[in-house]
Amino acid sequence: MSESILEMKDIEKEYFGNKVLKGININVKPGEIHAIVGENGAGKSTLMNILFGMPVIHSTGGFKGEIYFNGKKTEIKCPKDAMNLGIGMVHQEFMLLPSFTITENIKLNREKTKNNFLSKIMGEKVKTLDMKAMGADSRKSLDKVGMTIDEWAMVEGLPVGYMQFIEIAREIDKSNIKLLVFDEPTAVLTESEAEHLIDCMKKLAEEGIGIIFITHRLDEVMMAADSITVLRDGEMVANKKRGETNVVELAELMVGRKIERLVNKNESAENEEQKETIMEIKNLKVLMPGEEVKDVSLNIKRGEILGIGGLAGQGKIGIANGIMGLYESKGEVLFKGKAFKLNNTSEALKSGLAFVSEDRRGVGLLLDKSMELNIVISSMQIKNEYLKKIGFFTQMDSKNIRKHALKMINELDIRCRGPQQKVRQLSGGNQQKICIARALTLKPEILFVSEPTRGIDIGAKKLILDLLVKLNKEQGMTIVMTSSELSELRAISDRIVIISKGKIEGILKPDDSDADFGLMMAGHYHKIQKEEL
Amino acid sequence: MKKFNKLLNRLGIARIIIILFFIALCILAVVIKLPISMLLSETIMRTGMYGILVLAMVPGIISGTGLNFGIPIGIICGLVGGLYSIEFNLNGFTGFFTAVAISIPLAAAIGYGYGLLINKVKGSEMMVGTYMGFSAVSLMCIGWLLIPFNSPAIKWPIGKGVRVTISLSERYAKVLNNFMNFKIGEVEIPTGLILFLFINCLFMWIFLRSKSGVTMKAAGDNPKFAEASGINVDKCRLRGIILSTVLGAVGIIVYAQSYGFYQLYQSPMMMGFPAVASILIGGASTNDAKISHVLVGTFLFQGLLVMALPITNEIVKEGDLSEIVRIIVSNGIILYALTKAGGGEECE
Incomplete structure (x- = not known):
């Protein structure tokens, strides 16, 4: 067995008392493609931040565990350490300077220089760039990744697919590169580009570079990876070799967790079909950057809790934002038949x-x-409530405002020093309750809630979810909850819509199997189980 | 010590330096036996005189367009209104209020146009405003030459155009100052002037508690939030700018009646800076201002000027040192506040 190039042992990390990594072990050999899969928030990025010694890790109290590189125990304190060791990263968002040429981008800060008369007097800093040598180096790297493009072309205006390859070329141009991390490299690529990228990864692996491949796309994992680690909620749930597993099993592993239903099953299952449709959405398109909705048709029923789930960037957040008019949207929406x-x-x-x-x-x-x-x-703005009229002037009705605020503080159990406290000073959970209180003050028929538990500690999370269930049950309020956390969707929703690539992948019941959820999230449901839909 | 620290945080180091400087000046004034009562009357008078120009900063700040460095635009509108009141040969309160009545619709219209421009340059309102003010003043230099006035009090006796300074001494100089004024010991209180300022402040206070005032606050504090609450942010900003321009117009008329002259051509160019410095000394920032900031700031700033002038003249006989000290103080304060505006977010 060959020596590992990277070994991460028992990695643990806490953010403000919130454990995000719980004893992760990763082992990458030279020439191996090691895939790491997991939902958003499973801990993939945190793990990579640790590997690169990102400041965010050290400024929040460091981590526990050991990292061995090339068999030697190493401490990586800053990204520069990682670079010196020979760890490279291909970023998800392109870190390229658009107005520079490809060569300049590839050689940035590692320029080849030659002496001129000034540099003899004033030293290193004023040496002339050796453009010819730099161009030749870039050509070599570009050839390696299979790009025929001119190395002197400007980066600006190139198709996104090209940029990804330039990033790779930049990393492999570093002469000491031993380990290369691909952070969701295929997210913005077309299918043929993605295939090309995977070929390129395989070629690099053959040269003995270890590769860590982070992705959501399970079929790519099956195509490319030699071994696969599945993360879930900061835990390592499986470590498989290719051939030992399949897409369905991976999906199950990615999602699977014990689900605690907050709503009683019998109640929620009551004759769904008979419920009246309150809102009908037809062919909705929303131009929300990063969360584009391409074509969504959906019926929202009165009195239900509808969950909208899906991976980040697939468009689930765009739906509510589009209906509320915060981003430009097209399509037909009927609300109460009108x-x-x-x-x-x-x-x-x-x-x-x-x-x-x-x-x-x-x-x-x-x-x-x-x-x-x-x-x-x-509600002051929309319904002219909490205002007094005095002659021509409207004035804030301080008494009523105070009364209502106190009522909300009491009902939603907002922890604060008093209704006049500034919102900035409250904790995340209490801030969220204020957002909900404001929405409730409008006495809405449909309440859209997006990511209600993001950035909130676990205790407060449950309170918020309980609150939503209470509103739904006691006041019959229709709630549409968008969330990246499947578990919370499955805990309170009656139906869950999964969005993938801006379209509805499918609608599931909360007690459907983990594999179905996993496949839908990854956008493979149609490919595999077409006939069932 | 804890209390002291809290106070320090609330006031900010720069403001504390100003206050200490002010106190030091007061003590010095006593030591070198300057007539305190005269200095105090002067300070109160100048507070009333400048107050409305400082108040004009409030709607701009609240609506999220920052400090309105473009206030010279409003000042020009006020001057035009003032000149017409003289052209109609009006005196006393009639003259004063006619000037105000003419300048308000004019300022509202011009402010609307200025507001449209400001809405197009979100993020650099203050810089664009500064240069907008400068260009408006320069453009109006041509305007003063071309607008056809016939009153001999306004026109140059020979040639075309309007005089550089126009005296109000026979028309409505000090009408507000002398309205119900009285003396407490040696200190003179210009009741009408102060009353007029307070009435304007009261209107502003009422406005800020009305629906449009509250939505304006929301639009200024967090435009994204405002959009999500169905508030038209651009409209709120437009309202803020119009209000600010109108107050600038009224402010210069109040200023001129106390000063006794209308000053035309280049003089409105720098009028915005003392107003900006005053409200910042009072405790406002580029995104939050209160009426109390206006009153406290104007008093402190004018107090500094009034005190510093005779004291420095007493200590250093030669040169115009007091003027230099004043400029350092007022521009220093503006600089301090603007740097804080940029760095504030990092501190969160």
């Missing part, structure tokens, strides 16, 4: 929708204003 005007937030709020944004601090709150103002401001 045509609903898209692209108009104020109309949407007036007609009885409310929205709790996924971007709590950016969109959801006025951080420097008091809690009470945050709670009432939308």
Whole structure:
């Protein structure tokens, strides 16, 4: 057995008391393609941040565990250490300078230089660039990844697929490269480009470079990887060799977890078909950058909790944002049988929708204003409530505002020093409750909630979910919850829509099998089980 | 010590230096036996005189367009209104209020146009505003030559155009100052002037608690939030700019009646800076301002000027040192506040 190039042993990491990695072991041999798969938040990026010694790790208290590189125990304190060791990274977002040529990008900060008369006097820093040598080096790297493009072409305006390969060329141009990390490299590529990339990865592996391949796409894993590690909630749930496993099993491993239903099964199952449709969405398209919705048709039924799930970037978040008019959208929406005007937030709020944004601090709150103002401001704007009229002037009705704020604080159990406290000073969970309180103040018929538990500690998570269930049961409020966390969708929803590539992959019941969820999330459901749909 | 630290945090180091400087000046004034009562009357008078121009900063800051460095635009509108009141040969309160009445719709219209421009340059409102103000003043230099006025009080006796300074002493100079004014000991209180400022502040306070005021606050604090609550952010910003321009117009008329002259041509160019410095000294930042900041800031800033001038003249006989000290203080404060505006987010 050959010596491992990288061994990570018992890696543990905590963020503010929240364990995100629980004893991970990874072992990569030279020339091996090692795939790491897992949902969003499973701990893949944290693991890579540790490998690269990113500042975010050290500024939050470091990590536990040991890293062996080339058989030697190493400490990687900063990304430069990692580079010196020969670890390279192909980024998900391209780290390229658009107005530089390909060669300049590849050789940036590792330029080849030659002496000139100034450098003899003033030293290294003013040496002339040896463009010819740099070009030749770049050519060699580009040839290796199978790119025929001119090495002096400008990066700006190149197709995205090309940029990915330039990134790879840049990494392999480093002479000491021994381990290369691909962070979801195929996310933005077309299928043929992705195949080309996998061929390229295999070629690099043959040269003895160890490769870590992070991805969501399970069929690519099956095509490329020699061994596969599955992460879930910071735990290593499986380590398989290729040939030992298949796509369905991987999907199951990725998603599988004990699900705690917060809602009683019998109640939720009651005659779903008979429920009246409150909103009908036909061919919705939303131009939300990074979360584009391409074509979604969906019926929302009165009194249900509808979950919308899917991986990040697939468009699940765009649906609620589009209906609320925050991003430009096209399509036909019927609300209570009547045509609903898209692209108009104020109309949407007036007609009885409310929205709790996924971007709590950016969109959801006025951080420097008091809690009470945050709670009432939308209904003040939309419904002219909490205002007094004095002659020509409208004035804030402080008494009523205070009364309502206190009522909300009491009902939602918001922990604060008083209704006048600034929202910025509250914890994430309490901030989220204020967002919900504001939405409830509008007395909506449908409440859209996006990522309600993002960035909230576990205790508060359950409180928020309980609150949503309570609203649904006691007030019959229709709730549409978008979340990246399948477990919470499965805990409270009546139906779960899975979005993939901007379209609906399928609609599942919360107690459907883990494999179905996993396959749908990965976008393979149609490929494998076409006849069942 | 804890209390002291809290105070330090709330006021900020720069503001504490200003206050200490002010106190030091007061002590010095006593030591070198300057007439305190005269200095105090002067300070109060100038507070009333500048107050509305400083108040004009509030709607701009609240609506999220930052400090309105483009206030000279409003000032020009006020000057035009003022000149027409003289052209109609009006005196006393009639003259004053006619000037205000003419300048308000004019400022609202011009402010609307200026607001449209500001909405197109989100993120660099303050810089664009500064240069917008400069260009408006320069453009108006041509305007003053071309607008046909016939009153001999306004026109140059020979040739075309308007005089550089136009005296109000026979029309409505000090009408507000002398309205119900009285003396407490040696200190003179210009009741009408102060009252007029307070009434304007009261209107602003009421406005900020109305629906449009609250939505404006939301739009200024977090535009994305405002959009998500169905608030038209651009409209709020437009309203803020219009209000600011109108207050600038009214402010210069109040200033001129107290000063006794309308100053035309280049003089509005730098009028925005003392107003900006005042509200910042008062405790406002580029995204939050209160009425109390206006009053406290104007008093402190004008107090500094009034005190520093005779004291430095007393200590250093030659040169114009007091003026230099004033410029260092007022521009230093602006600089401090603007750097804080950029770095504030990192501190979160």
